[in-house]
Amino acid sequence: MAKQEIEYRAPATNWQTRGFWEGCGRGELVLQRCGDCGTVQHKPRGICASCLSSALEHFVACGRGRVYTYTVTHQNNMPGFRDACPYVLAYVDLEEGPRLMTQVAGCEPDAVEIGMAVKADFVDTGDGLGVPRFVPA
Amino acid sequence: MTLSGQIAIAGAYEHPTRFAPDKSESLIMAESARGALEEAGLRLADVDGLFAAGISMGPMGVVNLAEYLNIKPRYLDGTNIGGSSFVAHVSHAAAAIHAGLCEVALILYGSTAASSAMAIGTGLGGGGRDPEAAFVAPYGMTTVGSYALVARRHMHLYGTTPEQLAEIAVTMRQHASLNPEAKMQKRIDVADVLESRMISTPLHLLDCCIISDGGGAVIVTSLERARDLKQPPIVLRGCGEAVCHQEIGSPDLLTIAAKQSSEEAFAMSGLSHDDVDLCTIYDSFTITLLVTLENLGFCKPGEGGAFVEAGRIGLSGALPVNPDGGGLSSNHPGMRGIFLVIEAARQLRGGMGERQVDGAEVALVHGTGGTLGAIHSGATLLLSRD
Ligand SMILES: [Zn+2]
Numbered sequence: 110m111a112k113q114e115i116e117y118r119a120p121a122t123n124w125q126t127r128g129f130w131e132g133c134g135r136g137e138l139v140l141q142r143c144g145d146c147g148t149v150q151h152k153p154r155g156i157c158a159s160c161l162s163s164a165l166e167h168f169v170a171c172g173r174g175r176v177y178t179y180t181v182t183h184q185n186n187m188p189g190f191r192d193a194c195p196y197v198l199a200y201v202d203l204e205e206g207p208r209l210m211t212q213v214a215g216c217e218p219d220a221v222e223i224g225m226a227v228k229a230d231f232v233d234t235g236d237g238l239g240v241p242r243f244v245p246a
Numbered sequence: 247m248t249l250s251g252q253i254a255i256a257g258a259y260e261h262p263t264r265f266a267p268d269k270s271e272s273l274i275m276a277e278s279a280r281g282a283l284e285e286a287g288l289r290l291a292d293v294d295g296l297f298a299a300g301i302s303m304g305p306m307g308v309v310n311l312a313e314y315l316n317i318k319p320r321y322l323d324g325t326n327i328g329g330s331s332f333v334a335h336v337s338h339a340a341a342a343i344h345a346g347l348c349e350v351a352l353i354l355y356g357s358t359a360a361s362s363a364m365a366i367g368t369g370l371g372g373g374g375r376d377p378e379a380a381f382v383a384p385y386g387m388t389t390v391g392s393y394a395l396v397a398r399r400h401m402h403l404y405g406t407t408p409e410q411l412a413e414i415a416v417t418m419r420q421h422a423s424l425n426p427e428a429k430m431q432k433r434i435d436v437a438d439v440l441e442s443r444m445i446s447t448p449l450h451l452l453d454c455c456i457i458s459d460g461g462g463a464v465i466v467t468s469l470e471r472a473r474d475l476k477q478p479p480i481v482l483r484g485c486g487e488a489v490c491h492q493e494i495g496s497p498d499l500l501t502i503a504a505k506q507s508s509e510e511a512f513a514m515s516g517l518s519h520d521d522v523d524l525c526t527i528y529d530s531f532t533i534t535l536l537v538t539l540e541n542l543g544f545c546k547p548g549e550g551g552a553f554v555e556a557g558r559i560g561l562s563g564a565l566p567v568n569p570d571g572g573g574l575s576s577n578h579p580g581m582r583g584i585f586l587v588i589e590a591a592r593q594l595r596g597g598m599g600e601r602q603v604d605g606a607e608v609a610l611v612h613g614t615g616g617t618l619g620a621i622h623s624g625a626t627l628l629l630s631r632d
Contacts, residue, residue: 120380130380150494152381158494178402178499178619180394181447182386190386198391198446200492200499200619208496210620212385223402240384 115196115212116189119234125155128167133239136231138170140205151207172229173246174203181218197221201243215244250514253340254472254479255629257286257465258591264429264458264577267361271300272314274356274461279315282463287476288350295321295348295466297339299331301357301580311354321348327487328615329528332464332584333625337485339466349467353587356461357579382620390454390531392617394446397533399499401448404548408448410555411532412439415452415574417560418529422571424561424601429458430575453532455573455582462584464591473632480591483517483608484628486510491621503624504541504612511610511626512543519543522628523606524593525565526586528614529572535559538612539567542626561601569593569601583613587627594631607631 120130129152132139142149143157144164156163179199185191197213199221213221215230227243234240259281261274269277275298283290296319298308308324321342325331332353339351376383400406416436422428434452442451472479488506492499512518525542529535536550544565545553553559559567570576570589577585590609592598608630616622 115384115386117384120384121375121377122380123377126377126380148494152378152493177496178395178399180391180398180449181444182388182391183444183446184390185386185388187386193386196386198385198387198395200395202496206496207494208492210382210385210387210492223399242385 115193117232117234117240118189119236119238120240122238126153129153130238132169133231133241134233134237138172138229138241139167140170140207141165141167149206151209170203170205174201174227174243176213176221176223176225176227177202177208178223179213179221199243201227212242213244214242248514249340249344249485250483250516251481252469253343253466253482254469254632255336255464255587255591256467256472256475256477256479257282257288257463258588259285259463260585260588261356261461262427263460265360266358266459269358271302271356271358272311274459275311275354276315278356278461278463279352279354282352282465285477286465288465290315290317292350293317293352294319295339295342295351297323297335297351297353298355299324299326299581300355301359319348321351327623327625329530329581330583330613330615330623330625331581332587333611333613333627334487336464336466336482336587336627337487337625340482340485343466343468349471351466353464353466353584354461355581355584357581358459359580360457360459387620388446389617390449391446392619393531393533394449395619396499396537397448400533400537403500404551406536406551408440409436410551411448411453411536412436414529414532414535414554414559415439417554417557418568418572418574420560421569421601422575425571425576428571428576429456449531449533455530455578456575458577458579460577460579462588464584464587469632478595479632480594481630481632482627483630484511484513484515486514486626488624490624499619500537500547502537502541502618503614503622504538504626507624507626508542508612511628515628517608517628521608522565522610523608524569524603525567525610525612526590527567527612528582528586529568529574530614532574534614534618535567538614542610542612561603566603569598569603583615583625586611586613590629594629
């Protein structure tokens with residue numbers, strides 16, 4: 110029986126990324142869309158990495174996606190992760206397009222499959238910030 | 247104007263150590279330099295271009311290395327694109343020599359990854375306080391885990407099996423059993439790999455490279471000058487570099503940097519895949535070698551599993567890969583690219599005893615740097631006998 114509980118700590122932020130982590134603190138997945146070329150990008154930047162426009166807007170994504178690939182981590186010797194093994198590291202493709210590296214929790218590691226529908230779940234890390242992981246939808 | 251056929255490897259020396267608690271990185275590099283210069287018939291004073299990268303080298307590492315060696319080269323290159331750096335250094339050195347900016351380029355690597363107990367494979371994650379790293383750091387992506395993401399996707403799309411991945415580890419160990427300097431020489435079979443402890447599904451312990459100390463040196467110069475030196479020149483025929491990441495646009499995780507870098511190298515060389523007699527390919531994990539073979543174009547995407555079966559990449563197979571035993575069994579001191587260049591050059595010279603690939607005329611070298619499932623670089627060389 111897996112404990113699966115990574116000890117999430119408050120993420121390091123800067124002015125480009127703080128909006129994303131504050132969104133997670135409110136239970137919202139905030140993405141950037143370029144006002145000029147329409148590209149949705151993640152991770153957040155101070156510029157559109159597709160056309161170099163500065164006209165970025167933020168919006169709340171639906172939080173749904175599918176597992177693109179995953180691995181069940183059986184060994185990680187770092188504090189905060191060692192006792193969480195086995196835990197699932199995954200890429201999730203969001204409905205809005207971007208791919209996120211994340212954890213899939215809320216089910217046995219062996220139950221995770223590529224293509225599985227998942228939804229965002231937010232771990233409060235204090236000070237109005239949070240970290241997103243995903244659980245079965 | 248082409249680089250192809252103008253530049254040669256004149257020295258290639260692998261430090262024999264696999265565990266050196268009494269040595270520093272700089273000392274391993276200096277001893278490797280001595281070995282390569284001696285076999286080439288050159289002196290330290292002949293070196294006018296210095297190239298190096300390392301795990302612990304700081305941003306001015308190559309400058310400090312010049313001080314340690316007490317040399318004053320007129321060309322410096324500290325490019326660090328991960329474990330592939332030294333493969334890229336060969337093409338950078340070739341360009342510099344071709345442009346007249348230096349004449350004798352010395353490429354160095356040294357590491358005490360094993361004796362200083364670096365947890366390269368499963369000690370990463372956590373990420374510190376870098377805001378740019380914060381999108382990965384919370385989730386505990388180990389180095390093994392990054393490659394495991396690629397392996398899982400490959401299995402899902404193409405039905406690649408753990409047995410096929412294990413076959414790669416078994417073949418590398420067979421090669422290492424013929425290499426007296428290899429760290430792991432005891433033969434293994436597929437069951438040994440599958441029964442070894444799971445690190446990050448689907449990768450077992452024996453799907454992962456070993457951790458050792460070690461280092462090496464490569465000397466690059468003009469083909470003209472190389473012909474006057476002690477070793478048979480190994481000619482640079484083609485080279486290429488590339489980078490791959492999982493950012494905007496949801497790219498295909500199984501299309502790796504090797505595709506672009508090898509296409510450039512083949513185009514420059516005028517050679518075809520059928521001309522290649524052996525490969526040295528960065529085998530950080532079994533999946534790395536498999537997906538690299540596909541991206542280099544030796545088989546189609548998805549066919550890598552079947553390709554590595556039945557000894558095809560073994561010494562007597564159709565395409566021998568890593569006759570020295572690779573990172574899976576010979577040595578892996580953190581960044582392995584320099585050994586790919588060294589073993590390819592040694593095989594093309596000939597005389598490697600039991601592990602010699604018969605009639606080796608052309609070799610392909612491919613290094614991967616970084617983490618395959620997140621951000622990585624690739625560098626390819628095509629080398630031949632003179
Ligand atoms: Zn744009």
